[in-house]
Amino acid sequence: MNDFVYRDGVLYCEELKVSDIAAKVGTPFYLYSKNTFTSHLQHVEAAFGDLAHIVCYSVKANSNVAILSMMAREGAGADVVSGGELYRALKAGMDPQKIVFAGLGKTEQEIEYGLSEGILMFNVESSQELMLVNDVAQRLGTQASIALRVNPDIDAKTHPYIATGLKQSKFGIPLSQAMAEYEVAQKLPGLNPTGVHQHIGSQILEPGPFEASLRKVTNLAKSLKVLGLDIRYINIGGGFGIQYTDEDAPEPEQFAAGIVPILKETGCTAIMEVGRMIAGNAGILVTKVLLNKQGEDKRFVVVDAAMNDLIRPSLYQANHHIGPVVYREGAAEVKVDVVGPICESGDFLAQDRAIPEVQSGELLAVFTAGAYGFTMSSNYNSRTRLPEVLVSGRRAFVIRRRETYEDLVRGEAIPKDL
């Protein structure tokens, strides 16, 4: 379900024509639907309704403070992976007791920040980090609630760059070492081990890997309880896959069907760190066609958005559906590469893609760009980062303005004596 729909060949976001918004804010820009965001969250909440659970929205998917504030008001917490993301989550009004902090290289400063704000827990990824969290907590005269992120050695069957649960991966602590690490943690005065964490990858399109992995993880949790540890949370991570083009993406209920029974018998509260499933189809990237260019054996549609705005096609070979914002009658399908103006051959939004022929000035929508779109964007080629617009019904709000040239050099300095 999402709120980007065509009516008589014209693309709408909720009740507004995308072309009208483009006329106001210029192109390119990111466009989000409030209703899609909140209904995706409610859908996940409902699917796991039988289970005591907290949805920790994964901030790195889309971290605009307006989005985070909307998630907070809907009752979600946050999964953060840096001090900057923690700052955003708190600024947006997230309840610290619903914030979990992951990442395999947290700095002392970040740990201190999390502790002083009273977050729910840190997901710890190595024995050295365990010591560090303990040291910082003791120095502050407090105790850190922690989960160990275990690496269950499970193939999530996704792109290698977004698979994180294989033993070759840099993430987590091998399951075989987890018991010993928990025993260490239990004895450290600055630590309170309250959970077990896993995150096996992203854009996972079948429930199987979750079930296989959670069987291992819940067995660990049970053994830890026998040892006398007070394990109250099992964090299943994120990774629920979505439809970009023609994938068969399971509904939240289909993921939940296998997962809920496995978790239920542990008596623990489940934490899920959902990013893409909430944000992905809640956003599009709107771009304008600059020109058509016929190469020796390829036709190129050059648009005003580029890999710095949406890097997923270049980085992950991701396929995003691309369609006109307004279908033009009689436009024949042509096979093209949709490319940006950046000085890199890797700068494309789609390759060998059949789309209706488009002329200079026409608008294209790159769908499913709400997650890992703006958050992965950069200023490469000194391009200003895009505005973000959020639609609710008939109203549109600019939730981030377009950057200016002054923004590009903000913080830079030419030394006097140079």
Ligand SMILES: *Cc1c(COP(=O)(O)O)cnc(C)c1O
């Ligand atoms: C990125 C990430 C997530 C979110 O993954 P999605 O596939 O977007 O749901 C959750 N947990 C951790 C630890 C992550 O790194």
